[in-house]
Amino acid sequence: MPRQLSEDEIVQTYRQTIRPLYVYVLRRVGGDVSLAEDLVQETWMRALDAWPGKGVPNEPLAWLVRVARNVLVSHFRRTQPQLVDPSTLDLEAAAPVADAPDMAGVVSWALARVRRKHADILEAFYFDGKSIAEIARDRSLSERAVEGRLHRARAVLKKKLSRIVIGVTEHARPTRTP
C-alpha cells in the first residue's frame, strides 16, 4: 500500500546521491549534459514511483544507479546512433570513453544490446575506467579470468557494433592487456 514519503528524507537522499548518480549517467552518454539531465530526472521519477510502496532503500545510491542503468538501456534501445568512422573506435584502448561523446554513445548503444554479464564487465572497463586488476578484485576473480571475460565481451560488442561501424572487425587490433 502506498505510504507517505518524508519530503525531508527524500531531499536529503537526493542531495547525497545527485552528484555520483549524475557522473555515472554522464559518463555513459559521453558528456551529453542535456541527455544526462533528462535521464537522471527520469531515474528520480521512477524512484518516486517505487519508494512509496517499498520505502527508501537502505542503499539509495546503489538502487538509483541500478535503475539509471535500466533507464540508459531503455534509452539506447530506442535510439539509433550515427555511423562512426572506424578509425576513431578503438575497443582495445585502456582509456575510458567517458569524454568521447561519439564513442560513448556508440558503446552505450551496443551495451544495451548485449547480455548483462558482458555489459557489466565492459562498463567497468570503459566507463568506470577500472583496470583489469581492479575488476578482478571487485569480482573476486583472477586477472587472467577477467582478461578472458573481457575478451569474450569485446567480441560480442564488436559483433553488435559491426551493424553501425563498417569494417570494425578488420580495423580492430589483437587484444592486449591494458
Added chain:
Amino acid sequence: MRDQHEPRDEFVERLQSTISHEVRRRNSLTESRGWTPRWQMKAAAGMAALVIVSMAIGGAVVALAYQVQDNERRDSLSAVYLRQFQLAQQRLQLAQAEVQTAEQRRVTGLGTEEAILESRQKVAEAEVAVKVAQLQLEEVRLTAREPLNDVSSPLASGRDFVTERWRIERTVPLLALELERTRLRVAAQRFQLGTADSLEVAAVEVRVSDIEAGILAFSQKIDIRQRFLKGEFDAAMAGLRVQEVMAEQRRKALLPKVEFAQKGIQQAQAKFATGMATTIEVNEAKLRLLQLQTELAMTDLELALVRRKIDQLKGK
C-alpha cells in the same frame, strides 16, 4: 570554475524543486484516499503475497522484471491513449461532416451563417482534441507513465509536452473569440436597426470578455511554465502563480457579468412598472446579481490569500 563532470547548479536546484513538489503532490493524493474498503485490503494482501512469492523466485530476475514491468505499463497505457486518439479522430470526422451539412443547408436557404460558424468551431475543437490526444500518446510512449499537465511537470526526454498542449488548447478560445466577435457585430447591427435590445448586445459582450480573460490566462500560464523551466520560479512559486492567474481570470470574467446582472434588474423593474413582468422575475434577477457578487467576493478573497502566500514565499 565548475568541474565539467559536476551537474549544473540550476539543474540540481530545479530537479530538487520538482522532486519536492512531486512528493507533496503524491502525499496529498495518498491522504485523500483515506479509508480503504475491506475488499480492497484483501486484494492488497493478496497482491502483497503475490509480490513476496515473486521475490522468492530470485534476485537475478529483478532487473529483467523491472524492464518487463516498465514495458507492460507503457503498452497498457499506450493502448488506452491510442483508443482516445482514435475516438478523437472519429469525432473530428463527424464534426467535418456537420460543416458540410451546414454549408449545404445555407446554399439551399435553410441554414444560417451562424450555424456554419458554429459547426466550424466544433471542427476546430475536434482538431485540437486530436492534436492533444496525439501528444498524450507520444508522452506515454516516451515515459511509460500518465501524461503530466502541471506547471511544474518535468520535461520528458527534453520535450515540454505541457507547453505544447497548452499552446494547442489555447487555439480553442481564440477561435471562439472570433465567433463571438462576429455575433457581437451582428447584435450591434440589429440593435441599430431596432430589432434587438441593449441587453442582447451586452450578453454577447460578456461572453467576449469571458473568452478574452481565458486567452490571457493561457498565455500567462505558458509564461509561468517557461520561467519555471528557466529556474526563475521553483515548483511551489510556479504553482501559486498559476493559482493567482486563474483567480484573476475568474475575477475578470465575473466583473462584466455583475454589470450585466445589474442591467438585468433595471430592465426587469422597468418591465414590472409597465406590468410586463412579475415580482418573481424581478426577484430572480436580484438573486442572480447576489450570486455573482458572492462569487466575486470569494474570488477576491482567494486572490488575496494566494498573493499573501506568494509574498511569504518571496520573503523566505
